[in-house]
Amino acid sequence: DTEVTQTPKHLVMGMTNKKSLKCEQHMGHRAMYWYKQKAKKPPELMFVYSYEKLSINESVPSRFSPECPNSSLLNLHLHALQPEDSALYLCASSQEGSGGPFYEQYFGPGTRLTVT
Amino acid sequence: KNEVEQSPQNLTAQEGEFITINCSYSVGISALHWLQQHPGGGIVSLFMLSSGKKKHGRLIATINIQEKHSSLHITASHPRDSAVYICAVEEGAQKLVFGQGTRLTINP
Numbered sequence: 267d268t269e270v271t272q273t274p275k276h277l278v279m280g281m282t283n284k285k286s287l288k289c290e291q292h293m294g295h296r297a298m299y300w301y302k303q304k305a306k307k308p309p310e311l312m313f314v315y316s317y318e319k320l321s322i323n324e325s326v327p328s329r330f331s332p333e334c335p336n337s338s339l340l341n342l343h344l345h346a347l348q349p350e351d352s353a354l355y356l357c358a359s360s361q362e363g364s365g366g367p368f369y370e371q372y373f374g375p376g377t378r379l380t381v382t
Numbered sequence: 383k384n385e386v387e388q389s390p391q392n393l394t395a396q397e398g399e400f401i402t403i404n405c406s407y408s409v410g411i412s413a414l415h416w417l418q419q420h421p422g423g424g425i426v427s428l429f430m431l432s433s434g435k436k437k438h439g440r441l442i443a444t445i446n447i448q449e450k451h452s453s454l455h456i457t458a459s460h461p462r463d464s465a466v467y468i469c470a471v472e473e474g475a476q477k478l479v480f481g482q483g484t485r486l487t488i489n490p
Contacts, residue, residue, distance in 0.1 A: 308480035373425035
């Protein structure tokens with residue numbers, strides 16, 4: 267199984283809502299990532315979890331709150347978002363955590379988020 | 383921080399043509415990735431390179447570490463190759479720096 271799954275595929279939320287994005291992989295990968303991608307732009311790294319611990323936070327606003335409950339699951343909790351947060355949110359995973367040689371990242375299909 | 387430049391930004395070609403997409407970066411890296419993104423969002427990793435050349439089907443990727451340059455070639459291009467191709471470099475553990483992407487359109 268070389269698949270990263272993300273739910274939901276689409277999400278529309280108001281600025282006062284609280285919602286969560288979910289990402290799952292069963293490849294035994296120990297690093298998981300959240301990226302944000304605006305239209306016609308490359309992905310921007312938001313967070314990296316390595317061995318279930320947050321290892322990189324790219325100065326993301328606190329209205330985005332990541333969580334890694336176990337090695338297969340990665341959540342992104344959303345609260346009080348702004349319309350400019352509308353984007354495609356991509357999850358990825360790779361074999362290794364921090365340090366050591368770099369491993370290929372496997373991407374999920376993304377969640378297209380619209381904030382109204 | 384690494385600067386990753388891709389060229390061309392947009393490329394339209396006829397089916398069957400040989401395609402080349404270029405990527406240059408400014409600072410030494412440990413690995414370079416070529417990614418493919420189809421409309422709708424999903425990203426697929428095509429290659430990860432740290433030296434030399436790799437081939438997979440009709441796709442070939444090369445890297446010249448001294449010149450800080452990589453190329454992605456597609457032979458016998460097909461309309462299904464139409465996608466955005468993204469070059470990304472790894473400077474340190476886990477972090478990728480992405481180029482702006484090359485939008486490829488192959489017409490039948």
